[in-house]
Amino acid sequence: MTAIDRPILEVQGLRKSFGAVEVLKGIDFRLRERELAFIIGPSGSGKSTFLRCCNRLEEPSSGAIRVDGTDILAHGVDINAVRRRIGMVFQSFNLYPHMTALGNVTLALRLASRKSKAEATDIGQAALARVGLAEKAHAYPGELSGGQQQRVAIARALALEPKIVLFDEPTSALDPELVGSVLQVMRDLREAGMTMLVVSHELQFARAAADRVVFMEDGVIVEQGPPAQIFGDPQQARTRAFVARIDGHR
């Protein structure tokens, strides 16, 4: 296996039920290092639940998940250590409102990675610079635009030097004119070789930037392939129907 093929995320037979409702009905999925995959699908298809199982914000009902070789569902696994290697970016940013941008970015460095204050500050500043917000280090979330808040949230994930970043609809809560700045940061990350799994409705972006597009419906992966296949020549009738519906809305 060559370095480029090394899987960062391996999911096998993943199932998740909420009470009697089975939301994920057996997901098999592999994400290689430096790969950017997009998950698309109608709402309620289980996209977000799948993503949230990958760092155990949702506890899978059954199946296996390995991140960078570690079985994250193993008994006695240090889930906090695992999560430091899996960045996550949320639809509603979820910045800590009582801390500055820098405070948001450095909290986990201080508490979870046990860095000194000076070291955490250096790393935090570098992470903010990476998303173009070095000068906003001392601003509170309430003083930032939505796009800036989401970029701080990305910096918070990056500061821990994760192996993979999960994006859960990162632009859905943004005003249209602010979406571009966040997508630009994601484009930069891709250039830098970050492994990313993105749930999003930004199909234009998926077309342009994704290595692979995964179409989910009713808790299963219906079809996956390069953007050209999924958007231009879908093999499955359900994918065709979904893509046609989306295109019809344009």
Added chain:
Amino acid sequence: MDRFLFTFFNGEVMWEYLPKILSGMWVTTYLAAFVIVTGLALGLLLALLRSILSQTMPAPLSWLAEAVRLLIIFFVDLMRSVPPLVLIVLFFYGLPALGLDIAGLGATWLALSLVLAAFAEEIYWAGLVAVAKGQWEAARSTGLGFLQTLLYVILPQAIRLTIPPLTNRTIAITKGTALGQVVAVQEILYQAYSGLSFSSNPSPLTLGALAYLALFLPVVVVGRWIETRFAWRR
């Protein structure tokens, strides 16, 4: 009018009982301060404990956690339902019978602290629960543990949310120090009331009311200031 002034604002009587009222103010001040400190601290501790016990955990441990959690809720509901005066009298007469020699001051402090702790626990708890779920998820997704998330991310936000109701409740309960009068705590009302008995003139009560005003009005003002100081833009 003269009669009214003579009855309620009798300068001579007021002057005579001023030292007593002042010493009462001192007693009220430190009693109230102790009640605030122990009440708010115990309330916070109970709310945090309840939060910790509400986590999902493996079976034998979860039963114990559930039992302690129900115990906290029972204590809180009990303390919120019983009038503080009943507790004061109960502790004053009851605890010595159990071999715990407790003076009026101790009984009043204990009763008011427990009542404040109970109300404060409910307020803190409501605050902890009111903090958006996304805050938990964001913190946990960066590898912070449950306790780290609770203390560094959730609690500071909860405290801010709870300052207005907490200030109100704290003022209401610390004013209950006046109930200590019943078990001979020599606070403001006790002094004012004995002044009334000795002088057969209610002016000491007027003076007592002014003393309460002098003590608690600043607290109310400070509470208002804290509310604005700790508000932040969302």
